[in-house]
Amino acid sequence: MLDKLKAYLTPAESIDAGQAEDFRLTHPEGSYTVLDVRQPSEYEQSHIPGSKLIPLPNLSDRLDELDHHKPVVVY
Amino acid sequence: MLSGRGFTKVYNLSGGIKAWDGLTAEGPVELNLNLIQKDPSPLGITKSAYGMEQALGDFYRKVAHTTDNAELKDLLTKLASIEDKHKDYVFSLYTEVASGPEDRSAFEKTVNTEVLEGGYNAEEYMERNKKFLASPAGVLDLAMMLEAQALDLYLRFADVAEKAGAKEILFKISDEEKTHLTALGNLRAKY
Numbered sequence: 050m051l052d053k054l055k056a057y058l059t060p061a062e063s064i065d066a067g068q069a070e071d072f073r074l075t076h077p078e079g080s081y082t083v084l085d086v087r088q089p090s091e092y093e094q095s096h097i098p099g100s101k102l103i104p105l106p107n108l109s110d111r112l113d114e115l116d117h118h119k120p121v122v123v124y
Numbered sequence: 125m126l127s128g129r130g131f132t133k134v135y136n137l138s139g140g141i142k143a144w145d146g147l148t149a150e151g152p153v154e155l156n157l158n159l160i161q162k163d164p165s166p167l168g169i170t171k172s173a174y175g176m177e178q179a180l181g182d183f184y185r186k187v188a189h190t191t192d193n194a195e196l197k198d199l200l201t202k203l204a205s206i207e208d209k210h211k212d213y214v215f216s217l218y219t220e221v222a223s224g225p226e227d228r229s230a231f232e233k234t235v236n237t238e239v240l241e242g243g244y245n246a247e248e249y250m251e252r253n254k255k256f257l258a259s260p261a262g263v264l265d266l267a268m269m270l271e272a273q274a275l276d277l278y279l280r281f282a283d284v285a286e287k288a289g290a291k292e293i294l295f296k297i298s299d300e301e302k303t304h305l306t307a308l309g310n311l312r313a314k315y
Contacts (some may be wrong), residue, residue: 061127061134066143069135073146078279079295089143089152090300095141098149098272099298101281108125117130124137124144 061123069122081120097124147268147305149276156243160281166289170218170257174211175235180270181207183246187257200261201303203267206304213300217293235284242273261315268308275301 064072072081078099085092085100092102103111115121126134137143160172181204188200219226240246256262275298282294 061136063138064135065138066145069144070146071138072135072265072304075294078302079282079291085141091141093150093152094151095148096276097141097144098147098276100276101283102153108284112129115126115131118132120133120135121126121131122135122137123126124139 064122072120072122076120081122082115084115084121084123086123100124147272149272151273151276153280155280156277157234157281157284159239159277161244161254164281164285164290165287166221166293167218169285169290169293169297170214170221171231174214174218174231175237176239176241176243176274177207177210177214177235178230178232178235179246180241181205181211183240183250186246187263191257193251196258196260197213199263204302206307210300210304214297217296221289221293240270242270243277244270244273259315261312263315264308264312268305268312271301271305271308275305 073083083097083100085096085102086105086108087102088104089102092100096102101114103114141148159176160169162168163171177231184200184204184207188197188204191197191200215231220230238245240249250257253266256266278294278298278301282291282298285291285294
């Protein structure tokens with residue numbers, strides 16, 4: 050219970066664009082997720098190749114589409 | 125939100141997409157998925173990928189024939205030969221999933237070579253991007269954009285692929301595309 054509460058209150062680690070690019074280059078595809086939480090119109094205009102689009106308002110209802118065991122890079 | 129829902133590792137991209145200085149793709153989630161969905165099996169996927177590599181190689185050779193600029197011609201020929209290597213890789217994936225030995229020329233007769241990597245029609249693409257085709261830097265920018273769209277297409281399809289082995293094939297092809305993009309980026313830095 051305490052662990053869950055602690056995890057809930059722990060913010061995600063921030064990485065800059067260079068670190069994100071390095072992460073992509075050093076991890077094989079299928080071993081991580083790049084998650085785009087913006088609106089579909091923003092995704093259509095420009096997105097990181099291979100991003101999965103789940104707009105923020107829908108995220109809590111669609112969490113089962115993501116693999117909990119894989120690292121997630123969110124933008 | 126994700127950290128508190130059981131996700132083991134979550135990274136927030138500082139500054140979001142505006143801070144991202146790598147390549148981007150455009151279009152809706154469904155863009156060009158129909159190109160692969162015609163036959164979403166591992167065999168079908170390798171055929172589609174092979175056809176798109178072939179089409180892009182043909183595209184570069186065609187543009188090379190239209191220019192008198194020796195430097196540009198050399199670059200376009202080099203880009204076409206890189207696509208040939210990709211074809212070799214995709215064919216090797218095909219032979220892994222095919223049930224028996226396959227004659228490559230027979231295989232090539234079964235692939236569609238009308239669509240460029242990323243899902244574009246070659247003629248339309250050439251007409252629309254003429255200005256990029258006049259210089260090595262422009263050609264490389266175009267090549268990188270095409271590869272980024274191709275990477276995006278393969279990964280979007282991997283996300284929805286259901287046939288056994290399909291995701292794995294698409295991830296392997298995507299890793300190859302990432303390596304290709306890095307090589308193109310290094311080449312672009314010289315111009």
